[in-house]
Amino acid sequence: MKSHVQAVVIGGGVVGCSVLYHLVKAGWKDVMLLERDQLTVGSTWHAAGGFHTLNGDPNVAKLQGYTIGLYDELEKISGQSCSLHRSGGLMLADTKERMEWLKMAHARARYLGLETELLTMAEAKALHPLLEERYFVGAMLDKADGNLDPSGTTHAYAKAARIGGAEISLKTMVQALNPRTDGGWDLVTNQGTIQAEHVVNCGGLWAREIGRMVGIELPVLAMEHMYLVTDEMPEVVEFNKQYGHELPHAIDFKSEIYLRQERSGMVLGTYERDGVPWQPRDTPWDFGSELLIPDLDRIAPNLELGQKHFPALERAGIKTVINGPFTFSPDGNPLVGPVPGLRNYWCACAVMAGFSQGGGVGLALSQWMVNGDPGFDVWGMDVARYGDWATRSYTNAKVRENYAKRFSIRFPNEELPAARPHQTTPLYDILRSRGAVMGDSWGLETPLWFAPEGTEAADIFSFHRSNDFPHVGNECRGVRSSVGVTEIANFAKYTVAGPGAAAFLDRLMTNSLPAPGRLKLTPMLNHGGKLIGDFTIAQTKDGRSLIWGSSQAQKHHMRWFEAEMPRDGSVTITRHDMGLVGLSIAGPKSRELLQALTDEDVSNSGFKFMEHRAFDVANVPALVNRISYTGDLGYEIWVAPEYERRLYQEIVAKGTPLGLVHFGMRALLCLRLEKNFPTWYRELRPIYGPIEAGLDRFIDFDKGDFIGRAAAIRERDTGGTLRRVSFVVDATDAEALGDEPVWHGGKVVGWVTSGGYGHSVGASLAQAYVPKELAEDTAPGAFELEIIGERRPATLILEPLFDPSGRKMRG
Numbered sequence: 001m002k003s004h005v006q007a008v009v010i011g012g013g014v015v016g017c018s019v020l021y022h023l024v025k026a027g028w029k030d031v032m033l034l035e036r037d038q039l040t041v042g043s044t045w046h047a048a049g050g051f052h053t054l055n056g057d058p059n060v061a062k063l064q065g066y067t068i069g070l071y072d073e074l075e076k077i078s079g080q081s082c083s084l085h086r087s088g089g090l091m092l093a094d095t096k097e098r099m100e101w102l103k104m105a106h107a108r109a110r111y112l113g114l115e116t117e118l119l120t121m122a123e124a125k126a127l128h129p130l131l132e133e134r135y136f137v138g139a140m141l142d143k144a145d146g147n148l149d150p151s152g153t154t155h156a157y158a159k160a161a162r163i164g165g166a167e168i169s170l171k172t173m174v175q176a177l178n179p180r181t182d183g184g185w186d187l188v189t190n191q192g193t194i195q196a197e198h199v200v201n202c203g204g205l206w207a208r209e210i211g212r213m214v215g216i217e218l219p220v221l222a223m224e225h226m227y228l229v230t231d232e233m234p235e236v237v238e239f240n241k242q243y244g245h246e247l248p249h250a251i252d253f254k255s256e257i258y259l260r261q262e263r264s265g266m267v268l269g270t271y272e273r274d275g276v277p278w279q280p281r282d283t284p285w286d287f288g289s290e291l292l293i294p295d296l297d298r299i300a301p302n303l304e305l306g307q308k309h310f311p312a313l314e315r316a317g318i319k320t321v322i323n324g325p326f327t328f329s330p331d332g333n334p335l336v337g338p339v340p341g342l343r344n345y346w347c348a349c350a351v352m353a354g355f356s357q358g359g360g361v362g363l364a365l366s367q368w369m370v371n372g373d374p375g376f377d378v379w380g381m382d383v384a385r386y387g388d389w390a391t392r393s394y395t396n397a398k399v400r401e402n403y404a405k406r407f408s409i410r411f412p413n414e415e416l417p418a419a420r421p422h423q424t425t426p427l428y429d430i431l432r433s434r435g436a437v438m439g440d441s442w443g444l445e446t447p448l449w450f451a452p453e454g455t456e457a458a459d460i461f462s463f464h465r466s467n468d469f470p471h472v473g474n475e476c477r478g479v480r481s482s483v484g485v486t487e488i489a490n491f492a493k494y495t496v497a498g499p500g501a502a503a504f505l506d507r508l509m510t511n512s513l514p515a516p517g518r519l520k521l522t523p524m525l526n527h528g529g530k531l532i533g534d535f536t537i538a539q540t541k542d543g544r545s546l547i548w549g550s551s552q553a554q555k556h557h558m559r560w561f562e563a564e565m566p567r568d569g570s571v572t573i574t575r576h577d578m579g580l581v582g583l584s585i586a587g588p589k590s591r592e593l594l595q596a597l598t599d600e601d602v603s604n605s606g607f608k609f610m611e612h613r614a615f616d617v618a619n620v621p622a623l624v625n626r627i628s629y630t631g632d633l634g635y636e637i638w639v640a641p642e643y644e645r646r647l648y649q650e651i652v653a654k655g656t657p658l659g660l661v662h663f664g665m666r667a668l669l670c671l672r673l674e675k676n677f678p679t680w681y682r683e684l685r686p687i688y689g690p691i692e693a694g695l696d697r698f699i700d701f702d703k704g705d706f707i708g709r710a711a712a713i714r715e716r717d718t719g720g721t722l723r724r725v726s727f728v729v730d731a732t733d734a735e736a737l738g739d740e741p742v743w744h745g746g747k748v749v750g751w752v753t754s755g756g757y758g759h760s761v762g763a764s765l766a767q768a769y770v771p772k773e774l775a776e777d778t779a780p781g782a783f784e785l786e787i788i789g790e791r792r793p794a795t796l797i798l799e800p801l802f803d804p805s806g807r808k809m810r811g
């Protein structure tokens with residue numbers, strides 16, 4: 001065994017072996033995998049081996065598509081069979097809503113380049129005669145679905161990695177990880193100590209324990225999962241004889257079962273509602289290739305319904321029942337990437353569908369390690385998407401909820417209730433008593449909309465316009481006609497200070513720094529010139545920089561800041577979290593309201609657009625930005641949390657006579673659509689360049705070098721390939737929300753990033769990316785957006801519908 005390597009992968013499950021293979025493929029040959037026992041002894045060996053492309057996050061779906069496409073290559077390189085059965089898969093809808101969901105998934109697959117087909121039940125029955133079609137209303141076929149041999153596939157990755165030069169050491173247990181002063185790690189194992197520059201935690205069921213070796217608690221938990229294997233079934237034998245191929249996979253959402261052919265019988269697994277976590281605190285080190293005791297009573301209701309839907313199952317004998325644990329993160333997607341706060345410690349864990357996702361995870365992580373960038377949009381599986389609030393008990397509640405909802409419809413306006421409220425601001429109870437319907441924003445309760453008295457403060461989940469529509473409409477119109485107040489505590493806020501701060505930020509951000517007392521908007525790019533952040537920066541009169549950004553990306557951004565900041569102590573960065581909370585007031589009467597709360601001159605000339613200043617508001621010390629994401633005249637007022645109630649109460653007292661309305665995040669997002677403003681995570685993501693996103697005016701090419709400048713110049717000179725555009729949509733009772741295909745000339749040419757109703761302008765609006773050549777085609781209805789399976793005409797607009805000249809926000 002080597003004593004010094006460039007990278008050590010800990011764990012020989014399917015994920016570790018995939019990471020090892022991809023590291024070799026990406027060019028690192030001096031790599032090693034350590035497995036405490038034999039390959040596959042964690043959750044891998046007892047997997048049901050199914051694979052599919054469907055995922056709620058399109059970028060994860062793309063990586064799943066990559067994984068499934070990889071197996072032929074893997075077999076060829078390794079000479080090891082994966083026992084692939086590319087039988088295709090059916091998803092069966094039992095309700096209109098589920099069918100709508102399938103239509104949306106089908107539409108999304110179009111722009112992802114994945115092939116799916118919507119079927120009538122007669123067509124589905126012809127493909128899968130075992131199903132009883134009267135229980136379903138329609139189906140979707142995904143020809144890419146299938147199954148494989150988990151052990152063969154894991155060994156295929158391992159062999160291919162070995163052929164490429166990697167070493168695998170079995171019976172080698174990592175017992176401790178000690179950081180080295182050179183940034184690398186000493187791995188203490190039962191076979192001696194190994195020095196490595198990089199360590200990758202692919203510990204699967206033991207990922208938490210390998211995290212604890214370096215003082216972190218990863219949000220990951222194993223759940224028990226059961227599937228049955230039936231005896232030979234005459235119906236299956238007959239089908240195979242008649243058609244000469246296997247039955248397709250099937251997912252029956254109603255009974256929460258998946259099933260596929262296994263030899264001449266069937267495999268049938270469940271995602272039951274009252275799933276049980278396995279070893280919620282510590283995974284025993286002596287657990288290996290044993291199975292858990294099955295609990296058929298727990299899944300009896302699912303089996304009963306499944307037998308009704310597939311009557312042949314009722315007559316089938318059960319050969320085996322498998323109950324095994326496998327791991328999940330709180331949202332069910334993997335945890336991948338460099339762990340914030342640690343040097344050269346990477347993870348690829350919580351991979352709940354190793355045979356759909358393992359290849360994509362390996363590819364993304366290896367590129368990240370070798371090239372410094374994953375090469376994909378991996379936001380949906382970045383380990384940095386969770387903050388410290390994702391504690392063990394939070395993870396436990398969320399993982400159980402996610403497991404229970406694995407086969408449930410997830411609506412766009414659905415806020416999942418488990419582990420909430422978790423973080424709250426001082427206004428939580430007051431806003432609730434005013435009818436606030438709360439949403440979860442990076443673990444913080446944030447008002448979404450306000451139910452007027454006599455209206456239930458709860459969402460009715462739907463893909464269509466729902467019960468919040470008229471109320472959000474009133475909130476938007478109230479802001480535009482008088483003044484509104486909303487809580488914005490969920491924004492990320494940072495202070496950057498120290499003698500090196502200005503030079504550091506100048507290199508990090510595309511825009512030049514604002515003058516003292518001023519604000520500027522600035523994107524942040526990675527070295528390849530793609531968007532990894534979008535911020536508001538204020539320069540204080542005493543030389544500090546205050547920065548506001550996306551709440552969801554704050555750990556991700558801190559990781560980037562810390563990686564890029566000078567190591568000589570000349571820069572300090574503080575993340576404020578709930579140490580700084582805020583309220584935004586916006587609308588034509590917001591100046592009058594602010595003036596009523598302060599003796600500072602806040603007239604248009606006294607406090608100009610994009611100015612930042614510290615002064616007392618409602619007698620409390622505040623930082624005030626003259627800016628508003630509503631695109632209207634407006635102010636953000638930031639205070640320490642102990643002052644927030646006072647500030648709020650004074651705003652309400654002085655604002656009520658002016659017609660003050662409360663508005664929530666949903667109204668804010670509609671209002672910004674009326675201004676064509678982009679939002680981080682939807683329009684602004686690392687798959688887009690700044691010119692493509694229309695952020696040209698926030699790049700100061702003349703200020704000198706900054707990260708991504710060379711690539712941004714190339715993009716400016718070539719124009720890039722895409723453009724962010726805005727549409728007015730001829731929608732009926734449902735808006736485009738995001739991830740719908742954009743059609744032009746009978747072809748899918750792009751995708752929607754977000755949409756909503758512009759209540760103050762009376763139009764359904766959407767933003768999307770299309771090829772730049774089409775970005776000025778403003779012919780009425782030249783485009784179509786596919787909303788819940790229906791292509792709706794859309795007209796591209798070059799100017800925002802609200803205040804195109806920007807006079808209102810500046811005036």
Ligand SMILES: Cc1cc2nc3c(=O)[nH]c(=O)nc-3n(C[C@H](O)[C@H](O)[C@H](O)COP(=O)(O)OP(=O)(O)OC[C@H]3O[C@@H](n4cnc5c(N)ncnc54)[C@H](O)[C@@H]3O)c2cc1C
Pocket residue numbers: 010011012013014015016034035036037038039040041042043044045046047048049050051172173174175202203204205206207210225226227322323324325326327348349350351352353354355356357
């Ligand atoms: C019943 C069941 C059915 C499933 N069905 C499917 C399916 O149909 N399709 C699908 O895609 N997925 C399925 N899965 C999930 C799939 O098994 C997992 O996604 C996959 O196994 C995750 O692999 P992994 O490499 O992350 O973890 P693991 O397989 O748990 O591997 C982790 C490895 O790390 C090693 N290790 C841990 N700590 C150390 C240490 N300190 N030193 C050295 N080595 C260490 C362990 O020994 C282990 O081999 C199923 C799971 C179960 C339980």
